[in-house]
Amino acid sequence: EEEEIDVVTVEKRPAVTPGDAGAISASSNTNTAGVRLQSEPCDHALKRCHFPIHQQHNYAAPSPPSPPPTKRWRTEAAATAVAVRSAARGEPARLPAFTRGNSTSSSDSEESERRRTHNILERQRRDGLRSSFLGLRDVIPELCRNDKAAKVMILRKAGEYAKRLVAEEHRLLLEKRQAEARQHQLLRKIESLKR
Incomplete structure (x- = not known):
């Protein structure tokens, strides 16, 4: 079968005068x-x-998609929706965050204040920890005169010193019991001599 081709020709028509109308x-x-x-x-x-x-x-070709709405239109629509919901609940209209001009500055100031408070607390914690290490160093006989002792050395020597103190305590308790027993023997001997 031969394919039909539509050919459109446009011809320029001459002007028609009243005499040629008939x-x-x-x-x-x-x-x-x-x-x-x-x-x-x-x-x-x-x-x-x-x-x-x-x-x-091409009759099957879809129509070109309509351009998406602009960002400004979406912003205004969102603000209008928020205002309508607030009015329905009887609450004052609250503008979204993007409409508040000072939201960025207030969040920055809050972040700066939070950071400053954190730095102060961290500095106090470090000062207290340093004071505790210095106090522990002063009670250790081996490090009491060493101003440049590292924290690791202070902790290790403190552990060793604590073990020595525990052993010394046990020794002293044993001596105390022995002394008490000796005392009881002497008291009984004195009582026997009095008779």
Whole structure:
């Protein structure tokens, strides 16, 4: 089968003067069929000019998507929705965060204040820890005069010193029990001599 091709030709018509109007009307009566055949494609072509190209040649092609709404329109719509919900609940309208001009500055000031407080507490903790290490160093006989002792050395020597103190305590308790037993023996001997 031969493929049908639509060919549209546009011809420039000469201007019609009042004198030629009668001749044109007479000829139009005799050639009604021919004029009709020629005018219909022209009218059809003019009508087709109003449709997009993709609709003339491809009827299945979808229409081009409409452009998305602008960000400003979405912002205004969101603000309007928030105001409507607040009015329905009887609450004062609260503007979103992006409409408050001082939201960024207030958040920055809060962050700076929080950071400053954290730094102060951290400095106090470090000072207290350093004072504790210095006090522990002063009670250790081996390090009491060493001003440059490291924290690791202080902790190790403190552990060793604590073990020595525990052993010394046990020794002293044993001596105490022995002394008490010796005391009881002497008291009994004195009582026997008195008789």
